Amino acid sequence: MSTMASPLDGGGRLRRRRAVNRVMEALATLAAFAAVGVLVIMVISVAKRGGGSLTLDFFTKLPHPFSFTPVPSGLANAFVGTFVIVGVATAIALPIGVLTAIYLNEFAPRRVAFLVALALDVLNGVPAIVVGIFVFALVVTGRGQSGLAASFALSILMIPLIARATQEILALVPQSTREASLALGVSRWRTVVSIVLPQTVGGIITGTTLAVARVSGETAPLLFTSSLVGDKLHFDPRQALATVPLKIFEYSESPDPADHRQAWAAALVLIGFVLVASIVARAFAARSRRKLGIRR
Amino acid sequence: MSSIATQAARAADLRRRGRFRPGDVALHGLTLAAALAAVSLLFLIAWKVTDQALPAIHDFGLHFLTTKTWDPGTRQVFGAAAFLFGTAVTSIGALLIAGPLSIAIALFLTELAPRWLRGPVGALVEMLAAVPSVVIGLWGILVMGPVVADHVEPFLKRTFGFVPLFGGDPSIFGLLPAILVLTIMITPIVSSVSRELFLGVPRDLKEGALALGTTRWEMIRGVVFPYARSGIAAALILGLGRAVGEAIAVTQVIGGNVAIHWSLFKPGDTLASRIASQYQGASSAKQVSAIAYLAVILLCFSLLANVAAQVIVRRFAGRHPVAR
Numbered sequence: 337m338s339t340m341a342s343p344l345d346g347g348g349r350l351r352r353r354r355a356v357n358r359v360m361e362a363l364a365t366l367a368a369f370a371a372v373g374v375l376v377i378m379v380i381s382v383a384k385r386g387g388g389s390l391t392l393d394f395f396t397k398l399p400h401p402f403s404f405t406p407v408p409s410g411l412a413n414a415f416v417g418t419f420v421i422v423g424v425a426t427a428i429a430l431p432i433g434v435l436t437a438i439y440l441n442e443f444a445p446r447r448v449a450f451l452v453a454l455a456l457d458v459l460n461g462v463p464a465i466v467v468g469i470f471v472f473a474l475v476v477t478g479r480g481q482s483g484l485a486a487s488f489a490l491s492i493l494m495i496p497l498i499a500r501a502t503q504e505i506l507a508l509v510p511q512s513t514r515e516a517s518l519a520l521g522v523s524r525w526r527t528v529v530s531i532v533l534p535q536t537v538g539g540i541i542t543g544t545t546l547a548v549a550r551v552s553g554e555t556a557p558l559l560f561t562s563s564l565v566g567d568k569l570h571f572d573p574r575q576a577l578a579t580v581p582l583k584i585f586e587y588s589e590s591p592d593p594a595d596h597r598q599a600w601a602a603a604l605v606l607i608g609f610v611l612v613a614s615i616v617a618r619a620f621a622a623r624s625r626r627k628l629g630i631r632r
Numbered sequence: 633m634s635s636i637a638t639q640a641a642r643a644a645d646l647r648r649r650g651r652f653r654p655g656d657v658a659l660h661g662l663t664l665a666a667a668l669a670a671v672s673l674l675f676l677i678a679w680k681v682t683d684q685a686l687p688a689i690h691d692f693g694l695h696f697l698t699t700k701t702w703d704p705g706t707r708q709v710f711g712a713a714a715f716l717f718g719t720a721v722t723s724i725g726a727l728l729i730a731g732p733l734s735i736a737i738a739l740f741l742t743e744l745a746p747r748w749l750r751g752p753v754g755a756l757v758e759m760l761a762a763v764p765s766v767v768i769g770l771w772g773i774l775v776m777g778p779v780v781a782d783h784v785e786p787f788l789k790r791t792f793g794f795v796p797l798f799g800g801d802p803s804i805f806g807l808l809p810a811i812l813v814l815t816i817m818i819t820p821i822v823s824s825v826s827r828e829l830f831l832g833v834p835r836d837l838k839e840g841a842l843a844l845g846t847t848r849w850e851m852i853r854g855v856v857f858p859y860a861r862s863g864i865a866a867a868l869i870l871g872l873g874r875a876v877g878e879a880i881a882v883t884q885v886i887g888g889n890v891a892i893h894w895s896l897f898k899p900g901d902t903l904a905s906r907i908a909s910q911y912q913g914a915s916s917a918k919q920v921s922a923i924a925y926l927a928v929i930l931l932c933f934s935l936l937a938n939v940a941a942q943v944i945v946r947r948f949a950g951r952h953p954v955a956r
Contacts, residue, residue, distance in 0.1 A: 353847050353850065354847060356847070356849060357847035357848055357849040357850070360848075360849040360852075361744055361848065361849070363736055364736040364737070364739045364740040364743075364744055365740055365744060365745075366736075367732075367733050367736035367737050367740065368736070368737045368740040368741065368745070368753055368757070370733070371733070371737055371756075371757045371760060371819055371820070371823070372753060372756045372757065374760065374816055375756055375757075375759055375760045375763070378763060378767075378768070378771050381771060381775050382767065382771065385774075431666070432666045432669055432670060433670075435662060435663045435665075435666030435667070436663065436666045436667040436669075436670045438659075438663045439660075439663035439664055439666065439667040440667065442663070443659075443660050443663055443664065444667070450946075451671075452667050452670075452671055454939070454942055454943075454946070455670070455671040455674050456670060456671075457938065457942045458674060458935060458938045458939055458942065459670070459671075459673060459674050460938075461870070461873055461874075461877075461934055461935075461937070461938035461941075462674070462677060462877075462931065462934055462935075462938075463876070463877025463878070463879065463904060463930055463931075463934055464877070464879065465877065465879035465880075465904050465907050465908055465927070465930070466677065466681060466877070466927045466930055466931050466934070467677065469681055469684070469907065469923070469924055469927040470676075470677045470680050470681050470927075472684075473680045473681060473683065473684035473924060474676075474680050477684075477920075492673055492677075495670050495673070496670070499670060523653045523655055523656055524653065524655075524656040524659070525653070525655040525656045525658065525659035525660075526655065528659060529659070549762060550762070552764070553763075553764020553765070553766060553767065554764070554765075555764070555765065555766040555880040556765075556879045556880050556904075556908060559908055559911035560911055563911055581764060581766045581880075584766045584767065584770055585766050585769070585880060585884070588766070588769060588770040588773055588774070588884055589773075589884065596774060599770055600770070600774075603766075603767045603770050603771075606764055606766075606767060607763060607764070607767050610762050610763065610764060611759060611762060611763075614759060614762045615759075618755065
């Protein structure tokens with residue numbers, strides 16, 4: 337070619353490259369907004385369908401087995417059951433998770449820490465339904481279903497979450513504070529308990545809140561551990577307890593629109609709890625990171 | 633005045649105390665015990681689930697994988713072939729949609745979005761992962777299902793009806809709704825892992841490419857993708873593992889059916905959804921054992937996928953320390 341094309345005004349080739357770039361940028365932007373859009377659509381449709389049935393009765397009354405006439409009924413037993421089961425699960429998982437994290441970060445040799453962390457991440461990837469079958473085989477086949485069996489199953493899902501979250505925050509505590517404490521003659525365990533841990537309380541609470549939010553909505557581990565329940569209200573974890581996620585699961589497969597209304601209302605409560613807990617935990621995490629002086 | 637002897641004794645005493653402190657040993661032991669308990673759970677799960685499945689493993693052996701019958705009636709013949717097929721179709725289908733989508737989201741969050749938008753959009757995408765699967769399933773049946781049956785599937789049939797995948801009658805329950813639900817569930821995970829990877833790509837490489845006159849997309853293709861290649865593979869494997877293991881939402885929308893067919897519109901079952909749907913119905917010891925056999929297959933796959941993905945991620949992180 338005799339005419340000199342400046343590289344900046346662009347011939348056909350550059351124009352095509354720019355066009356491809358613009359198309360790709362547009363697609364990426366579209367993808368991000370599609371994902372946000374799905375979340376928004378889901379939350380709105382749950383809120384729209386469940387909002388109307390959210391009365392005080394919904395939280396305080398028991399379900400009616402068959403209601404041909406519109407009787408107001410609630411899921412009090414399911415709320416109680418979920419509360420008890422998740423509470424017990426947290427009581428099991430919190431100490432084990434935090435202690436495991438302390439071992440990983442403060443005591444374990446490098447190689448051992450690598451393997452333990454790997455095992456925790458793999459445990460985190462075990463499907464919840466398999467954990468349900470495990471607890472079924474270990475406990476339920478002998479003693480029958482119980483809230484405790486369900487708590488055990490949920491705690492297995494919580495341990496890796498709490499341990500990894502705690503370890504991450506422990507790793508953020510500056511090495512110099514540990515060294516300062518040890519240099520003053522303070523023993524190692526006092527250093528961990530009195531100097532390191534207090535700085536990580538925020539992070540541990542955050543991790544635990546996220547784990548609670550995650551397992552409160554878990555249904556799969558409950559199917560084989562705490563599903564055969566009546567519509568009675570009780571607090572005893574030694575018997576099977578009704579739970580909110582399982583109620584939603586059962587109602588969602590029912591042909592009765594009245595059941596669907598209950599399912600939507602329960603879903604609204606669950607999604608509200610989970611999202612609020614995640615948002616609060618995130619805000620808290622940002623704050624405790626700032627306190628530890630880490631800017632990301 | 634202390635003599636040399638007492639000074640030496642004090643030094644020895646200090647040294648001894650430095651070596652042995654009951655509190656240190658106690659805390660070390662306690663935390664080690666907790667770590668061992670957590671790790672042993674993994675082995676305990678593998679052992680107990682396999683133990684429960686032993687009768688079925690003994691009866692059916694590896695033929696279980698190729699038998700497509702699931703007859704809890706008088707014949708008591710069980711096989712996983714139909715569910716393996718359903719699992720493969722739904723999870724690969726979900727990955728085909730969620731993979732590119734997630735990578736695009738991660739690119740938007742790391743390269744394109746204005747800084748003030750990155751935090752909120754990233755958090756919202758991760759919120760999607762927090763929505764309980766039973767709620768996604770409820771939404772899938774009652775909101776997404778009718779839309780899929782009335783609009784999406786007829787459209788696919790009209791346009792691509794010659795492909796066997798899109799033949800058959802539109803229905804609310806089927807493999808396609810399961811694929812869509814799984815896509816929603818794995819996109820947040822794959823995109824958040826990819827985002828971390830893209831954040832780790834050194835700035836000087838990216839700026840070097842841009843300075844050579846590449847467009848942003850060419851820079852991404854030439855620098856970001858090759859740099860993060862193995863990490864992206866790990867993210868996709870993690871997503872696949874999640875899709876294969878998801879039980880509840882899939883059970884709600886897939887319809888429950890023991891069949892192998894090419895139409896995405898027809899109902900089917902995955903390994904996980906078959907296990908979940910049997911929770912009230914196991915009538916014989918043999919059936920319980922066959923259900924555990926399904927769980928063994930699921931567990932094997934998820935262990936393989938997760939170990940592979942985690943090892944890749946760790947090697948990647950070791951080679952390219954994420955600079956922040």
